Amino acid sequence: MVKRLKRNFFTQITLKVAKEMLGKYIVHKIGKKKIIGKIVETEAYIGPRDKASHAYLGKKTSRNKAEYLIGGHIYIYLVYGMYWQLNISTGEERRPECVLIRATEPISRDKNKIPKIANGPGKLCRFLKISEKHYGLDVCKSDKIWLEDRGEKIKLSAIIATPRIGIDYAGPYWSKIKWRFYIKNNKFISRY
DNA sequence: GTACAGATTGAG
DNA sequence: TCAATCTGTACT
Numbered sequence: 001m002v003k004r005l006k007r008n009f010f011t012q013i014t015l016k017v018a019k020e021m022l023g024k025y026i027v028h029k030i031g032k033k034k035i036i037g038k039i040v041e042t043e044a045y046i047g048p049r050d051k052a053s054h055a056y057l058g059k060k061t062s063r064n065k066a067e068y069l070i071g072g073h074i075y076i077y078l079v080y081g082m083y084w085q086l087n088i089s090t091g092e093e094r095r096p097e098c099v100l101i102r103a104t105e106p107i108s109r110d111k112n113k114i115p116k117i118a119n120g121p122g123k124l125c126r127f128l129k130i131s132e133k134h135y136g137l138d139v140c141k142s143d144k145i146w147l148e149d150r151g152e153k154i155k156l157s158a159i160i161a162t163p164r165i166g167i168d169y170a171g172p173y174w175s176k177i178k179w180r181f182y183i184k185n186n187k188f189i190s191r192y
Numbered sequence: 193g194t195a196c197a198g199a200t201t202g203a204g
Numbered sequence: 205t206c207a208a209t210c211t212g213t214a215c216t
Binding site: 043045052053054077078079080081082083085087100102120121122123164165166167169190 | 197198199200201
């Protein structure tokens with residue numbers, strides 16, 4: 001049974017959303033075509049107290065303003081001048097919290113031929129054809145991009161928590177905290 | 193107007 | 205393992 005994720009999913013606490021988003025499906029409809037990916041890897045970024053977050057100490061800029069929206073909005077931005085990072089805002093309005101989607105398992109094409117097409121934040125956006133045009137989109141209301149629950153339940157024991165990637169600059173505490181989650185034994189995550 | 197960081201990728 | 209790569213951001 002397919003259920004579309006609603007607002008009340010995204011307004012839960014961020015760490016819970018990050019874990020529960022594993023095994024969900026992200027759907028991007030372009031015309032009559034659908035691009036679908038199963039979410040297998042996420043990271044949590046929690047507002048002003050998270051040194052690795054763009055909203056550390058409540059910083060608000062035109063780049064990260066979508067992070068402050070109520071849960072369910074797309075917060076997408078560019079790193080290294082060329083790669084897009086897809087985030088979904090979480091929590092209540094004005095809370096700068098979000099979940100970064102790092103990897104999806106491609107569903108809509110032959111996945112044996114292209115096992116590594118979406119195993120990283122940059123590649124994922126290329127695969128899903130999501131870009132700055134979708135900045136601030138509400139996945140609870142949009143008819144273009146949304147998330148689906150297909151009844152798959154990921155067991156707690158199958159969720160691995162590790163430190164987040166590429167944020168050494170955040171210092172020994174924040175760079176070690178285990179807010180990266182992925183599905184155990186999944187071949188489509190970005191790193192092992 | 194300009195320096196610079198950066199939540200990566202892909203080649204070696 | 206490591207360096208190429210480039211735009212938005214946040215300074216001056």
